[in-house]
Amino acid sequence: MKKRYILLLCLSTLFIWRQAKGNEPYKTDANIFGHVLDKNTKEHLPYVTVQLKGTTLGTTTDATGHYFLKNLPTGNFTLEVKMIGYKTITKEVKIIANTTQEIDFEMEEESIPLNAVVVSANRNETNRMLAPSLVSVVDIKMLEATNSKSLAQALNFQPGLRVEDNCQNCGFSQVRINGLEGAYSQILIDSRPIYGALTGVYGLEQIPSNMIDRIEVIRGGGSALFGSSAIGGVINVITKEPSRNSGDIVHMFSSINGKAAENNTMFNASILTENRKAGIMLYGQNRDRQxxxxxxxxxxxxxxxxxxxxxxxxxxxxxxxxxxSIEYHNMHEFRRGGDSLKQQPFQSKITEQLEHYINGGGINYVQNSADMKNKFNLYASAQHT
Known part of the structure; x- marks a missing residue:
């Protein structure tokens, strides 16, 4: 059953890719190009998101801070530019067939990102300043600055919660929100509660940091929205979505007092079709600690x-x-503590050994109305542990 589920997801992804390659973009020859600058330094900003607000059409600036949108549908639209750490900018634009326009932007840094969009407050994309509940956000910059390898390490830098190591032998990490144990906190992947209650106890080190775009944390009960486990709070892991053709691989080596070595290798790769109608982001991690x-x-x-x-x-x-959208993840974790680690567990004096295999994923379909007042969302997700 598990192999059939994985095969179905892979075939669905190949079908999506084939459909996107075959679909032609709008033949209007209506184009928009320009650049994005930092308002203070006047330097070009790379990898800024530029999109027609309310639609699926968009792009990112390249390494030199320039962007190009081609064959756009005609009519009146709002052009939106956003980037983490900067204030979001919008401009009204009238798109005319067989016309190319240049629209440039200057972005201003934002010390407190109140204009950031969050989804954990009410299950819909909401301006953080207007959200009905307080949502704390750990973005990708924080993950990189703290050299976090997993979700457990990333949560160490969030106020109001504590990540603690329990059990000297198996050494698992659990998160406490409002003083409650890990089983009373709900962990979500892309707002879907596909992880059980014990994820807050055993699953924090199984989620690699290179699959995370941001982490949204709500302190306080949220059972009405997110399920019975959301008593202490909610941790919503938003995964990365492909935005440009890119790839990277990182290897880190560390040791504890020169005794226990740890090797950690991570990779990411993103591929988009030329018309940007489809894309896929691959990620992987291999971590080995003595x-x-x-x-x-x-x-x-x-x-x-x-x-x-x-x-x-x-x-x-x-x-x-x-x-x-289609998402799939496969995770395996083995941990063992005690004595005589190179022998069989029954040959040691004290041993605790845990091993997990996780296969999970989901399919999500979103349809917005043209006036952005109505939204239809249909999804299915599953997990086998």
Whole structure:
């Protein structure tokens, strides 16, 4: 059953890619180009999101801060420019067939990102300043600055919650929100509660940081919106979506007092079709950490840990106001603590050993009305552990 589920997701992604390659963009020859600058330094800003607000049409600036939108539908639209750490800018624009326009932007830095969009407050995209509940956000800049390898390390820098290591032998991490144990906090992937309550206990180190675009945290009960486990709070992991053709691979080596070595390798790759109607983002991680014995009593203070994860997220823009997305992730974790780690568990004095295999994913379809007053959302998600 598990293999059939994985095969179905892969075939669906290939179908999406084929459909996107075959679909021709609007033949209007209506184009918009320009550049985006920092208002203070006048430097060009790379990888800024530029899109027609309310539609699925958009792009990002290149490494030199320039963008180009071609074959756009005609009519009156709002051109929106946004980037983490900067205030969002909008301009009204009238798109005319067989006409090319130049529209430039100057963005101003924002010390407190109140204009950021969050989805965890009421399950819809909402301006953070207008959200009915307080939402704390950990963005990708914070993940990179803190060199976080997993969700557990990223949450260490959030106020109002605590990530703690429990059990000296197996050394699992759990998150406490409002003092409640991990089982009382709901962890979501792209706003979907496909992880069980024990994810807050055992799953924090299974979610790699390179699949995360941002993390939204709500402190306080949210069971009415997110399920019975959201008593202490909600942690919503928003995964990355492909925005440009890119790829990177990173390897990190570290050790604890020169005794326990840790090797961590991560990769990301994004591919988009030329008309930007479809894209796919692949990610993976392999983490290997040796057990650490601090006081030389032959029992580990930190367990041996082996993590492996792989997944993808793809999309197909089925229309001007509709989009279909598919997400899949495969994770494996093995951890063992105690003594005699190289022997079988029954040959040791004290051993705790855990091993998890997780296959999960989902399909999501979104349809907006032309006036952006109505939205239809249909999704299905599943997980096998």
């Amino acid at each position: 057990g650490y014995d601090h006081d030389g009593d032959s029992f580990t203070e930190m367990p041996m840990l082996k993590n492996r994860s792989f997944g993808f997220r793809s999309f197909l823009k089925t229309g001007l106001y509709s989009k279909l």
